[in-house]
Amino acid sequence: MAIATRGxxxxxxxxxxxxSGLADVLDVILDKGLVIDAYVRVSVIGIEVLTIDxxxxxxxxxxxxxxxxxxxxxxxxxxxxxxxxxxRDGGSAGKKKTEGAIEGAKEKVPGLKSDKEKSR
Amino acid sequence: xxxxxxxxxxxxxxxxxxxxxxxxxxxxxxxxxPVELLEHDGLAALVSKLPGRxxxxxxxxxxxxxxxxxxxxxxxxxxxxxxxxxxVSEDAVRGMLLTERREELLAxxxxxxxxxxxxxxxxxxxxELLRELLRLHPxxxxxxxxxxxxxxxxxxxxxRLGELIAAALSERRELDSQRLLRHLxxxxxxxxxxxxxxxVALKASFLVSRKQLRKFDDALERAAEAExxxxxxxxxxxxxxxAFAAAAAGG
Numbered sequence: 342m343a344i345a346t347r348g349x350x351x352x353x354x355x356x357x358x359x360x361s362g363l364a365d366v367l368d369v370i371l372d373k374g375l376v377i378d379a380y381v382r383v384s385v386i387g388i389e390v391l392t393i394d395x396x397x398x399x400x401x402x403x404x405x406x407x408x409x410x411x412x413x414x415x416x417x418x419x420x421x422x423x424x425x426x427x428x429r430d431g432g433s434a435g436k437k438k439t440e441g442a443i444e445g446a447k448e449k450v451p452g453l454k455s456d457k458e459k460s461r
Numbered sequence: 462x463x464x465x466x467x468x469x470x471x472x473x474x475x476x477x478x479x480x481x482x483x484x485x486x487x488x489x490x491x492x493x494x495p496v497e498l499l500e501h502d503g504l505a506a507l508v509s510k511l512p513g514r515x516x517x518x519x520x521x522x523x524x525x526x527x528x529x530x531x532x533x534x535x536x537x538x539x540x541x542x543x544x545x546x547x548x549v550s551e552d553a554v555r556g557m558l559l560t561e562r563r564e565e566l567l568a569x570x571x572x573x574x575x576x577x578x579x580x581x582x583x584x585x586x587x588x589e590l591l592r593e594l595l596r597l598h599p600x601x602x603x604x605x606x607x608x609x610x611x612x613x614x615x616x617x618x619x620x621r622l623g624e625l626i627a628a629a630l631s632e633r634r635e636l637d638s639q640r641l642l643r644h645l646x647x648x649x650x651x652x653x654x655x656x657x658x659x660x661v662a663l664k665a666s667f668l669v670s671r672k673q674l675r676k677f678d679d680a681l682e683r684a685a686e687a688e689x690x691x692x693x694x695x696x697x698x699x700x701x702x703x704a705f706a707a708a709a710a711g712g
């Protein structure tokens with residue numbers, strides 16, 4: 342990920358001159374701009390699902406479970422028994438953690454996670 | 462290619478510039494086609510031809526669309542069109558767009574002149590955020606203890622816990638986003654706020670005058686410093702003003 346950092350400033354602000362991840366590119370060009378009476382809209386294979394309204398995801402049970410899992414994970418890291426419990430549900434917890442770090446419905450699409458993961 | 466076939470083929474439209482501002486666009490267009498300038502009465506549409514009737518394009522075409530906008534934006538004021546805009550023919554671009562919407566386009570070009578878009582995202586550090594929510598809301602801490610005790614049997618307690626976290630987060634997000642917006646609004650001309658989900662506190666596009674760019678960046682830098690470690694602030698840009706084009710055209 343190309344982050345342009347101004348030499349003089351501190352590094353608290355993460356700067357990028359241009360979107361590098363697919364999700365950021367979509368943020369800029371999908372449904373943004375002057376709409377003209379289009380003859381037809383082109384479709385991109387595999388990204389149709391991206392237009393799902395993010396609000397649907399916010400209120401879902403799945404989201405609640407992710408939050409609950411995230412908050413319970415906090416203590417796992419602090420307690421002595423962490424090792425055993427992490428082993429027990431390690432696989433799914435690890436996967437969920439990745440998903441939990443991602444915002445919005447857009448990220449439901451396979452392959453869109455890369456830029457987020459790289460920045461971690 | 463013969464002129465007759467060119468005028469009957471569907472065209473992909475990237476955006477509109479003033480006719481005299483942009484000599485050419487080097488970037489390759491959607492579906493590997495070269496980008497051309499279709500001029501008419503002082504305005505020019507950036508277009509490329511679409512092959513056949515298959516309007517399914519590839520993922521890399523998303524990047525191409527953006528690249529064309531960025532190239533043009535580097536040299537001219539542009540009114541961008543959304544990705545996937547296809548018009549039936551070159552004649553329709555001249556007629557429907559450059560002629561019929563001429564006044565609208567000229568107004569938009571005037572409003573967007575000398576301005577850039579910055580996409581800002583403020584993201585919570587998950588652990589910092591959750592620990593703080595637990596500190597601030599004792600009932601969350603209580604519920605967390607009981608869900609841990611119940612384990613898998615506490616499915617509904619987990620949902621309840623998650624629901625409360627979501628509510629606390631939404632409250633917190635409201636406060637944080639408003640504070641950030643107050644801080645940034647005075648340095649920008651316009652703002653488009655996007656819905657924020659999960660650990661995103663604020664996701665917004667700012668329209669900033671090039672003359673104010675340094676001040677806006679300083680304001681962001683100060684905010685980023687003041688908000689850490691709870692929030693991480695990212696900025697992408699300067700970008701062509703895609704989020705503001707429709708409003709600038711009065712639409």
